[in-house]
Amino acid sequence: MNRFLDLADFERDEIVALLDLARRLEARPEPHALAGKILGLLFFNPSLRTLASFQAGMARLGGTSFVITPGQGSYLMETRLGAVMNGAAAEHVREGIPVLASYCDALGIRAFGEARSLADDLGETSFKAMTALLDKPLINLESAANHPCQALADWKTLDDYAVPRGGRFVLSWAYHPRALPLAVPAAATHMAAMRGMEVIVLRPEGFGLPAPLLEKARRAAAASGGSVRETADRDDALAGAHVVYAKEWGSTAHYGDPEADARLRAALTGWCVRESWFARAAPDCRLMHCLPVRRNTAVADEVLDGPRSVVQREAQNRMIAQMAVLYRLLKGA
Amino acid sequence: MNRFLDLADFERDEIVALLDLARRLEARPEPHALAGKILGLLFFNPSLRTLASFQAGMARLGGTSFVITPGQGSYLMETRLGAVMNGAAAEHVREGIPVLASYCDALGIRAFGEARSLADDLGETSFKAMTALLDKPLINLESAANHPCQALADWKTLDDYAVPRGGRFVLSWAYHPRALPLAVPAAATHMAAMRGMEVIVLRPEGFGLPAPLLEKARRAAAASGGSVRETADRDDALAGAHVVYAKEWGSTAHYGDPEADARLRAALTGWCVRESWFARAAPDCRLMHCLPVRRNTAVADEVLDGPRSVVQREAQNRMIAQMAVLYRLLKGA
Amino acid sequence: MNRFLDLADFERDEIVALLDLARRLEARPEPHALAGKILGLLFFNPSLRTLASFQAGMARLGGTSFVITPGQGSYLMETRLGAVMNGAAAEHVREGIPVLASYCDALGIRAFGEARSLADDLGETSFKAMTALLDKPLINLESAANHPCQALADWKTLDDYAVPRGGRFVLSWAYHPRALPLAVPAAATHMAAMRGMEVIVLRPEGFGLPAPLLEKARRAAAASGGSVRETADRDDALAGAHVVYAKEWGSTAHYGDPEADARLRAALTGWCVRESWFARAAPDCRLMHCLPVRRNTAVADEVLDGPRSVVQREAQNRMIAQMAVLYRLLKGA
Numbered sequence: 001m002n003r004f005l006d007l008a009d010f011e012r013d014e015i016v017a018l019l020d021l022a023r024r025l026e027a028r029p030e031p032h033a034l035a036g037k038i039l040g041l042l043f044f045n046p047s048l049r050t051l052a053s054f055q056a057g058m059a060r061l062g063g064t065s066f067v068i069t070p071g072q073g074s075y076l077m078e079t080r081l082g083a084v085m086n087g088a089a090a091e092h093v094r095e096g097i098p099v100l101a102s103y104c105d106a107l108g109i110r111a112f113g114e115a116r117s118l119a120d121d122l123g124e125t126s127f128k129a130m131t132a133l134l135d136k137p138l139i140n141l142e143s144a145a146n147h148p149c150q151a152l153a154d155w156k157t158l159d160d161y162a163v164p165r166g167g168r169f170v171l172s173w174a175y176h177p178r179a180l181p182l183a184v185p186a187a188a189t190h191m192a193a194m195r196g197m198e199v200i201v202l203r204p205e206g207f208g209l210p211a212p213l214l215e216k217a218r219r220a221a222a223a224s225g226g227s228v229r230e231t232a233d234r235d236d237a238l239a240g241a242h243v244v245y246a247k248e249w250g251s252t253a254h255y256g257d258p259e260a261d262a263r264l265r266a267a268l269t270g271w272c273v274r275e276s277w278f279a280r281a282a283p284d285c286r287l288m289h290c291l292p293v294r295r296n297t298a299v300a301d302e303v304l305d306g307p308r309s310v311v312q313r314e315a316q317n318r319m320i321a322q323m324a325v326l327y328r329l330l331k332g333a
Numbered sequence: 334m335n336r337f338l339d340l341a342d343f344e345r346d347e348i349v350a351l352l353d354l355a356r357r358l359e360a361r362p363e364p365h366a367l368a369g370k371i372l373g374l375l376f377f378n379p380s381l382r383t384l385a386s387f388q389a390g391m392a393r394l395g396g397t398s399f400v401i402t403p404g405q406g407s408y409l410m411e412t413r414l415g416a417v418m419n420g421a422a423a424e425h426v427r428e429g430i431p432v433l434a435s436y437c438d439a440l441g442i443r444a445f446g447e448a449r450s451l452a453d454d455l456g457e458t459s460f461k462a463m464t465a466l467l468d469k470p471l472i473n474l475e476s477a478a479n480h481p482c483q484a485l486a487d488w489k490t491l492d493d494y495a496v497p498r499g500g501r502f503v504l505s506w507a508y509h510p511r512a513l514p515l516a517v518p519a520a521a522t523h524m525a526a527m528r529g530m531e532v533i534v535l536r537p538e539g540f541g542l543p544a545p546l547l548e549k550a551r552r553a554a555a556a557s558g559g560s561v562r563e564t565a566d567r568d569d570a571l572a573g574a575h576v577v578y579a580k581e582w583g584s585t586a587h588y589g590d591p592e593a594d595a596r597l598r599a600a601l602t603g604w605c606v607r608e609s610w611f612a613r614a615a616p617d618c619r620l621m622h623c624l625p626v627r628r629n630t631a632v633a634d635e636v637l638d639g640p641r642s643v644v645q646r647e648a649q650n651r652m653i654a655q656m657a658v659l660y661r662l663l664k665g666a
Numbered sequence: 667m668n669r670f671l672d673l674a675d676f677e678r679d680e681i682v683a684l685l686d687l688a689r690r691l692e693a694r695p696e697p698h699a700l701a702g703k704i705l706g707l708l709f710f711n712p713s714l715r716t717l718a719s720f721q722a723g724m725a726r727l728g729g730t731s732f733v734i735t736p737g738q739g740s741y742l743m744e745t746r747l748g749a750v751m752n753g754a755a756a757e758h759v760r761e762g763i764p765v766l767a768s769y770c771d772a773l774g775i776r777a778f779g780e781a782r783s784l785a786d787d788l789g790e791t792s793f794k795a796m797t798a799l800l801d802k803p804l805i806n807l808e809s810a811a812n813h814p815c816q817a818l819a820d821w822k823t824l825d826d827y828a829v830p831r832g833g834r835f836v837l838s839w840a841y842h843p844r845a846l847p848l849a850v851p852a853a854a855t856h857m858a859a860m861r862g863m864e865v866i867v868l869r870p871e872g873f874g875l876p877a878p879l880l881e882k883a884r885r886a887a888a889a890s891g892g893s894v895r896e897t898a899d900r901d902d903a904l905a906g907a908h909v910v911y912a913k914e915w916g917s918t919a920h921y922g923d924p925e926a927d928a929r930l931r932a933a934l935t936g937w938c939v940r941e942s943w944f945a946r947a948a949p950d951c952r953l954m955h956c957l958p959v960r961r962n963t964a965v966a967d968e969v970l971d972g973p974r975s976v977v978q979r980e981a982q983n984r985m986i987a988q989m990a991v992l993y994r995l996l997k998g999a
Contacts, residue, residue: 031368031369035697036697036726038722038725038726040718040722043406046406046407046408047406047407048401048403048407048408048424048429048432048433049432051399051401051406051407052373052399052401052432052433052436052437053436055397055399056371056373056399056436056437057436059371059397059399060369060371064397064721064725064730066717066718066721066722066725067406068714068717068718069406070714072405072406072738073709073712073713073717073733073735073738074712074713074714074717075712075714075958078961082962082967083961083962084961084962084963085960085961085962085963086843086960086963090958090960091714091957091958091959092958092959092960092961094961094970094971095957095958095959095970095977095978095981096714096957096958098978099714099715099718099957099978099981099982100714100718102978102981102982102985103718103719103722103723103982103985104718104722177419291424291428291429291432292408292423292424292425292428292429293424293425293428294418294419294423294425295411295416295417295418295425295427296415296416296417296418297417297418297419301415304427304428305427311428312428312431312432312435315428315432315435316432316435316436319435319436364701364702376739379739379740379741380739380740381734381736381740381741381757381762381765381766382765384732384734384739384740385706385732385734385765385766385769385770386769388730388732389704389706389732389769389770390769392704392730392732393702393704397730400739402739405738405739510752624757624761624762624765625741625756625757625758625761625762626757626758626761627751627752627756627758628744628749628750628751628758628760629748629749629750629751630750630751630752634748637760637761638760644761645761645764645765645768648761648765648768649765649768649769652768652769
């Protein structure tokens with residue numbers, strides 16, 4: 001394993017084996033496994049869990065890490081090929097990223113999309129321009145349309161709570177004051193489909209997941225015995241649900257148009273997940289969210305503070321799942 | 334020992350034992366004592382000494398640490414219970430803090446008060462909302478009305494210079510362009526009282542320490558043979574002083590009212606500690622300050638650069654004292 | 667060796683020995699050489715290579731490091747002696763720097779000049795005010811008129827590519843939207859002269875290197891058999907060149923006057939290094955740049971992406987050369 005950029009780059013069995021490794025490292029720590037190894041972490045966007053859990057996970061395996069944040073202590077970086085750099089960016093990723101890679105044994109990169117062109121973001125134009133520069137071990141810390149570390153942690157969380165492999169996984173759109181990226185909805189949908197679940201994407205009109213994301217999830221579902229469908233009908237989606245995965249994202253009908261998006265979402269403040277949503281769900285239906293979550297805006301206190309919330313376990317599993325990724329990348333099989 | 338939040342949570346003997354441990358680690362380093370342990374450091378406010386000394390101290394014990402700064406690389410955090418989060422804060426401390434704690438073995442938190450309500454800040458409303466979320470080893474890196482790490486380092490500094498246990502400790506208000514928190518004045522007063530000193534709080538009218546802080550210090554003094562009083566009379570206070578602890582703080586008569594505070598302090602620029610202040614003090618009277626200090630505004634160059642200043646030793650003792658705290662929290666007795 | 671502030675503080679043989687040590691550590695890593703040692707890194711200005719390579723290099727030798735960035739998580743610092751600190755800076759370097767030094771075994775400081783007075787910047791007024799406070803191992807991470815870590819890495823890069831000791835080294839001014847410091851041009855000129863090269867400073871009128879910098883380089887050249895001259899004639903300079911070291915810097919004729927500088931450089935956008943510049947250079951003439959570089963503004967894509975560019979090797983050598991410096995400072999000979 002040389003890169004961890006997308007769960008879809010792996011067979012289902014390989015992900016299952018990676019989760020087995022995560023559980024093994026959780027049960028039997030190996031505090032010197034990565035002694036002498038260095039992880040570089042490059043953050044073009046804010047982070048709490050990723051920033052802390054990768055540093056902590058690397059340390060728990062005996063390695064070290066450094067963090068670079070362009071625009072905060074480090075230079076703003078240009079990503080466009082051929083750019084005439086007479087603006088704010090002092091450094092091009094074509095220099096900066098190979099340089100950072102030369103200092104470390106593995107590099108993690110967080111680079112959201114620009115949220116202007118759906119085609120660019122789905123195609124990971126900007127992220128691929130960076131990853132193409134390297135053949136060193138590389139980790140996607142969240143790109144325009146993917147977040148494989150979150151997906152891996154979420155899969156482990158489903159396993160930890162013994163959520164049935166074929167259970168109903170409802171990815172529900174939730175309200176947020178502004179448009180957020182598609183990375184987590186895309187990754188969660190694909191992950192649950194790859195796990196073999198009955199995936200239902202519940203979202204208001206104008207927020208349907210783009211066809212390429214649905215198709216990718218459906219390919220994974222086809223291989224694992226799962227299914228993927230979309231609906232705007234909450235009652236239909238939530239009946240018998242084993243998991244509600246709440247997530248905020250921007251309008252796909254008005255992608256890259258914040259004003260049109262804002263007009264559409266203004267009427268959708270009711271999409272705050274409340275306990276009443278779970279009336280017809282399975283008795284022990286779980287509430288998942290990748291965090292950060294805006295309380296009483298996306299999800300109500302009563303749900304987050306109640307027994308069905310597993311958001312803390314998801315976050316803790318970030319570190320545990322990523323330790324398995326680091327182990328495979330830096331120590332091998 | 335599971336928490337280090339307030340010197341008042343401990344018996345005097347326990348603090349003395351902690352300082353003994355600090356001196357032992359200073360004399361005989363234990364570079365592997367905390368191997369494999371991880372310290373999380375969460376800073377809601379700026380820092381130099383705390384930020385550097387905890388990282389360095391943890392490393393000197395063989396452990397590692399990570400730093401999270403909401404608003405600088407990490408999300409702004411909400412602290413109010415029940416908040417409808419449709420503003421700037423993307424994450425609530427109810428998620429963020431337990432998540433960070435799950436990645437580390439001990440968590441340190443710096444969270445100043447909001448300087449709006451004296452009752453809230455004295456009651457540590459915001460800090461307690463965070464610490465109540467955890468039962469993991471926890472360190473107060475400075476809250477609204479406390480700074481136990483500074484107090485512990487200051488106590489060690491008094492010992493290092495053999496300042497008499499019953500000596501006169503003058504906490505003197507010093508000028509600053511704007512209102513600063515009560516954390517250090519509160520902690521220093523209580524510490525010196527707990528050590529058994531004759532504590533005099535010297536301050537202009539309008540800047541008296543709030544009654545609950547004085548009462549807390551007096552309880553400590555009663556147990557240790559010390560005393561605590563306030564005065565606005567500089568000659569009275571400084572006569573025979575063994576220590577002048579200079580500190581800037583906001584008007585308590587106009588707490589949370591920056592305009593009224595500014596009008597009051599405009600006439601107080603003379604409260605810059607100068608060598609002449611020490612004319613009737615004990616011959617080797619020390620100048621203490623927690624730093625950062627504004628030169629020639631709060632304390633004159635002639636004092637800071639002269640032989641009575643022990644501010645460097647105080648700062649160095651931050652690391653040494655904190656190493657004892659980390660040792661007790663993470664290795665036990 | 668107790669300080670690494672300027673290549674000129676060392677004999678040529680000492681630098682050669684330091685580079686031998688760098689090559690030895692590159693070939694035969696010593697992952698425990700600096701176990702238990704702590705490096706403090708203080709950045710008054712942005713950084714990517716220095717920030718990452720010192721942390722990574724220290725880790726590769728078994729040590730640890732911490733980073734302090736005044737104004738980003740830490741207090742703004744005052745440098746002027748005698749300042750009445752009633753402005754933005756909360757801490758004076760006279761407190762802050764010795765405090766940080768007391769937490770670590772070696773301290774690195776990056777502090778550019780103020781770009782107001784040429785005399786102050788050439789005299790390193792501000793940097794010397796900091797280094798005079800300490801006798802602890804100290805590293806210049808780039809000051810107003812020096813960058814010895816870059817110079818050492820560049821020397822190693824010249825060796826790595828077997829550039830002849832007496833070869834022609836052309837430091838060429840390159841266009842940038844605004845004035846940049848003299849640190850790298852000064853350090854590169856001096857380094858190449860000290861190596862024994864034929865150094866030519868190619869720059870437009872108004873951008874000549876200040877006489878003290880040329881004199882310093884000529885003294886080094888005299889001792890090593892090299893030479894140093896300036897010219898504005900590109901054809902003359904580049905004929906037979908073995909190295910073109912591109913670098914942007916501010917007008918020395920209008921130092922500290924951004925408007926006059928801007929008027930002068932407006933006509934100089936043609937000073938973007940292109941492949942055509944190398945028509946009469948030596949066949950394997952190298953392109954060097956310390957990075958960050960503005961593509962298609964200072965240097966064209968065709969050069970940076972072509973075979974003559976060694977900028978990645980320069981950057982990688984930062985870590986390797988600095989590991990030798992850390993080794994000498996913290997482990998001795």
